[in-house]
Amino acid sequence: MHQQEIWNTDTARHYDTPGTGMFAPDVLGPAVDRLAELAGGGAALEFAVGTGRVAVPLAERGVPVTGIELSPPMVEQLRTKADETTIPVVMGDMATSTAPGRYTLVYLVYNTISNLLTQAEQVQCFRNAARHLSPGGRFVIELWVPELRKLPPGQEATVWQSEPGYIGLDTYDVLHQLVVSHHFRFDETGQARLSRSPHRYIWPAELDLMAQLAGFTLESRHADWTGTPFTAESRSHVSVYTLCNPAVALE
Structure with a gap:
């Protein structure tokens, strides 16, 4: 990306x-x-x-x-x-x-x-x-x-926000200090729109x-x-x- x-x-x-x-x-x-x-x-x-x-x-x-x-x-x-x-x-x-x-x-x-x-x-x-x-x-x-303290051994993802119409989760690559944020947004019909962005955490x-x-x-x-x-x-x-x-x- x-x-x-x-x-x-x-x-x-x-x-x-x-x-x-x-x-x-x-x-x-x-x-x-x-x-x-x-x-x-x-x-x-x-x-x-x-x-x-x-x-x-x-x-x-x-x-x-x-x-x-x-x-x-x-x-x-x-x-x-x-x-x-x-x-x-x-x-x-x-x-x-x-x-x-x-x-x-x-x-x-x-x-x-x-x-x-x-x-x-x-x-x-x-x-x-x-x-x-x-x-x-x-x-x-x-x-x-x-938020690596929330990441148990063997788990790669954390949900960092959940509210009506939106779920945000991060997937971590701890070896390379990288994370991809996944944003799920739901419309009134229940259909989801996904967007993603990569980051290097510091x-x-x-x-x-x-x-x-x-x-x-x-x-x-x-x-x-x-x-x-x-x-x-x-x-x-x-x-x-x-x-x-x-x-x-x-x-």
Whole structure:
């Protein structure tokens, strides 16, 4: 599965769920509030901007936002909400593509760094964030914690969400640190629509080492956007890194 195949026209058309899921006010609102605070009055760059779930409300808060995005269909959906002047987008890979200018904030939300399927690409993504930041700028990553404690010996899959109309499960390849997420969505007739996406999962400590290799230090880590303490039981985290050594990203 290539990323271009996953983020196609059909996916883009069904991606937005206004008012529910990751578009629910109690999910999206705290993320936008925190990112606006971290931007500190400067400009922000979103890696994998997608349909503008975060970029559009952040721009409406007065934060200048630029995006990098691999998928033309996702950007087409974004353009129904904001034009190129409001949210400029550079088409390309978040690990290598560059946007003009310097930013006080680069952010990567909703587990998207795991779409890069090798450790080398993920490290490259950190270096790319550093290249875009002003000294002292911040790189923010929202990421899930691998749920391997739920995986008994000999079992390869876990159900991570089950609710009316939707079942989500992950199948793990623990040898290669890979997981495929399977999303089953049921319509009113009971028919199911399946979509899948591959990921490389990252432990928090490994993420911190990637940051160090790119010249960052960890500023804070919380379990969510509202500042809930991060513990051994947390299922996700929001990690804020500060660029302390910009020269490292150029090595």
